[in-house]
Amino acid sequence: MTADLALIWPELILTIGGLITLMLGTFLGDRQVGIYQLSALLTLAAAAAAVVALFGVETTVFSGTLSVDGFGGFAKLLIYAASFVCILIAPRFFSGGMRAEYPTLIVFAALGMGIMASARDLMTLYVGLELNSLAAYVLASFMRTDERSSEAGLKYFVLGALASGMLLYGISLLYGFTGTTDFAGIAAAMGGQLNIGLIFGIVFVLAGLGFKVSAVPFHMWTPDVYEGAPTPVTTFFASAPKVAAMALMTRVVIDAMGPALGAWQQIIIFLALASIILGAVGAIGQKNIKRLLAYSSINNVGFMLIGLAAGTQQGVEGVLTYLLVYVVTTLGAFLVVLQLRDADGNQIESIPALAGLSQRRPGLAAAMAVFMFSLAGIPPLFGFWPKYLVFEAAVNANLVPLAVAGIVASVIGAFYYIAIIKMMYFDDKSDTEIPAGGGAIVEDAVITASALWLSVIGYLFIPVLAVVSASAAAVLF
Amino acid sequence: MSGFPILSLMLAVPLVGAIACLFVGDKMSRFVALGATLATFVLGCILWANFDIGGAQWQFTERADLFGRFQWALGIDGMALMLIMLSVFLMPLCILASWDAIKSRVGLYMAMFLIMEVVMIGVFMAQDLLLFYIFFEAGLIPMYFIIGIWGGANRKYAAFKFFLYTLLGSVLMLIAMIVMIAEAGTTDIPTLLNYDFPAGMQTWLWLAFFASLAVKMPMWPVHTWLPDAHVQAPTAGSMILAGVLLKLGAYGFLRFMMPMFPDASAQLMWLVFGLSMVAVVYTSLVALVQSDMKKLIAYSSVAHMAIVTAGLFAFNQQGIEGALIIMLSHGVVSAALFFCVGVIYDRLHTREIDRYGGLAVNMPAYALFFMLFTMASIGLPGTSGFVGEFLSLLGIYEASSVVAFVCTTGIILGAAYMLYLYRRVVFGELTKDDVKAMPDLNAREWTIMVPLAAVALWMGVYPESFLAPMRGDVTTVVARLAPAKPAGDAHLAAGKPKPAAAQGETAHGSAHAGGAK
Secondary structure (H helix, E strand, C coil), rough: CHHHHHHHHHHHHHHHHHHHHHHHHHCCCCCCCHHHHHHHHHHHHHHHHHHCCCCCCCCEEEECCEECCHHHHHHHHHHHHHHHHHHHHHHHHHHCCCCCHHHHHHHHHHHHHHHHHHEEEEEHHHHHHHHHHHHHHHHHHHCCHHHHHHHHHHHHHHHHHHHHHHHHHHHCCCCCCCCCCEHHHHHHHHHCCCCHHHHHHHHHHHHHHHHCCCCCCCCHHHHHHHHHHCCCHHHHHHHHHHHHHHHHHHHHHHHCCHHHHHHHHHHHHHHHHHHHHHHHHHHHHHCCCHHHHHHHHHHHHHHHHHHHHHHHHHHHHHHHHHHHHHHHHHHHHHHHHHHHHHHCCCCCCHHHHHCHHHCCHHHHHHHHHHHHHHHHCCCCCCCCHHHHHHHHHHHCCCCCHHHHHHHHHHHHHHHHHHHHHHHHCCCCCCCCCCCCCCCCCHHHHHHHHHHHHHHHHHHHHHHHHHHHHHHHHHHHC | CCCCCCCHHHHHHHHHHHHHHHCCHHHHHHHHHHHHHHHHHHHHHHHHHCCCCCCCCEEEEEEEECCCCCCEEECCCCCHHHHHHHHHHHHHHHHHHCCCCCCCCCCHHHHHHHHHHHHHHHHEEEHHHHHHCCCCCCCHHHHHHHHHHHHHCHHHHHHHHHHHHHHHHHHHHHHHHHHHHHHHHEHHHHHHHHCCCCHHHHHHHHHHHHHHHHCCCCCCCCCHHHHHHHHHHHHHHHHHHHHHHHHHHHHHHHHHHHHHCCCHHHHHHHHHHHHHHHHHHHHHHHHCCCCCCHHHHHHHHHHHHHHHHHHHHHCCHHHHHHHHHHHHHHHHHHHHHHHCCCCCHHHHCCEEEHHHHCCCHHHHHHHHHHHHHHHHHHCCCCCHHHHHHHHHHHHHHCCCCCHHHHHHHHHHHHHHHHHHHHHHHHHEEEEEEECCCCCCCCCHHHHHHHHHHHHHHHHHCHHHHHHHHHHHHHHHHHHHHHHHCCCCCCCCCCCCCCCHHHHHCCCCCHHHHHHCC
């Protein structure tokens, strides 16, 4: 037991660091932004360092309920990094309204997500998921005086509870028909003939997880929550929890349901195609940039699911690479949205207000253009590469029709991405003034770095990415 | 020259220029762009001078294992060399053509053009399938901006149509490439060129490539993006679109589809011939009734490209060499024609043919150049158009006399619409006051017209300069296609030339070079 504790350092650090941050906020007051923000950032950095230190370890702890491996490590690093950025950018947004609960909740959410990514048992899975979800519900309604924010939180909570119910029902069915909650045990039981109970279990578990990754048809909450939540929180929702939920889904599907490929593959294929198409079509009419990015995230989840549908190591590698590139792009795009303020300092979320942005803020518009082209997967931007990988995995798994359907649907998605660029570059200036926001050095640096990485420079990282994602994916096979 | 990465340098120079253009301000960016394109042109000339005709198939090869899964692999053969030369030759002229016409956001404009140049010559240099695809697709981005920002009234629609149309075609090609890579286990183009794909697979791969390349070409009936894009694009945008981008499709046919899928190419020859025949006649007739000059030339481009596809699928030396010469010739001549339109558009700001008339009186120099390019487009002997059309029709005739007959009709119609255009714009009474006030060519326009005219004549009088580097590559492709080649309806039988006459013929060069087989 004590030996096991040495292997969950990242989780321990996050727990302790989160509590310290909470105490700092309580005793020093909400005004000491610098202190509790620093505490949360240090906590995340230390946890990331602990993950790196554990690199290469491959074992399970606490009677096989939690795994310590490269796959979880990859996901955790990504989650911590995204959370780090989301804490970093918050004070400027809340400008005075910042409270210590924000970094604390994000740290606890990151803890829950880390558990999700390394769960090897249905019970740990659920604990991690709920820890993350509870923090997320509060975060969504963080601006409690704002009607939209409260609505987003409530909506997220109600629908999230429904999804959790479905997930639990599926879990209980799986437990009932296999007699175990352990992934390996479930996989062993699925090796034989599947009975109707197991199939129902698979369907309900995937429906619950589909809600978490916001795959169509479980996506309805996404646009509303993304729109209503404060922008830094939306940034968070669009990045870290996507990684955790996708990693969890991958592990459940490959580790626990691996032998029942025929049963879950068609479900994943349906989720993938529906997400790609609906994510693309739904985005076309949007007038709010946050809603649009919500649909874009649905669309991207669809592409990741194509890699997962392949059910091969190559497919999982594709999913992991996709997650990394997606997180960088999404963080960049939301950071750009955060920079858009009118003369009175109010956030600008309407897309028509972006008209002529390239003439007012050329740098910002160029970065946004990079993110949009990258999300659309147009080479030479790096967003092309993960799309290539998932399609390659699908083709190699004899799913050519899926790949063809997915890639043709991606052209629909390209339409609204280039429509944003059209707005920024082709249209005349809108009436809304967007003065240059001075002093946002951190944000500008993050935007610049991610835009540069997503331009051709990213391709130079392919060899490294290939090695890392291959070693992470190999754990599951 | 061996070992020096001249190809990478040719890509780096315009790229650095593009980044510089974004930062140096509007005035300087013109000079930076001109300097960068001229430097690239000089590099291109060095490349040509050092190209060993009859030497190795792939020259100046570079290989760097930068990307793990695929390589930074560059290299050129004769066909690629000629198309690269076409690109680097047109580019400085495009920059000059937009010198005064572009007034807003000049830095961004020049940067986009330079990126365009990088992408175009990258396509011709790439020796790795994925690298090729990346360059091929990347061209969409700068062109989208060029049409969308600096285009005409309906530019946004045209930019969207251009982007989505070509993207939809390309993505299918990507899937085909993935299948090819999985099947052959390599992304190396020279290896893939000699890989025999199973016959059943070839058909699907061929169709997927065809979906992409036919849109780029563009072939009837997926050509509709082209007139829109041309009409809305700024003059230099049209020049580069017609001059080089349209060649990407034919280059893809010749580089990928024919040598990689010879069986499927033979099997689906009827499809290409059929579409080409429709295109030649139909688009020529459409061109005849246009009232917008740019649209007319755009439709004529579709017609010319249809002769290219028919020539390529004749599967013989003359047909393919002719198609290549049409590509080069059309690259120069259509760019020149679009520039001719641009010259008078800059003065009167309309492309309506009826608004002009009688230009021969007040713009004699312009009328002369316009005449030359009109003749070159029609294919008058002595101009570049003739060499290409004659050779390719010769090749097509060997494959199918019906196709040759229909394609020749297109050439007659071509003479009709071009001469009709010329008559309405340049001849007639000079009655309109604003047309009377138009000055003749200025020094900058002369600088652009003269090199274009010189190359059009050079290619018409001594095409051997251009054919010689490509001959070996064409022979390779023809040899690769030979096992699959269906029998033509020409039933050629070698005659008995008099020995003395045969001696004399070799001196004529090009036109007979392929006939010796």
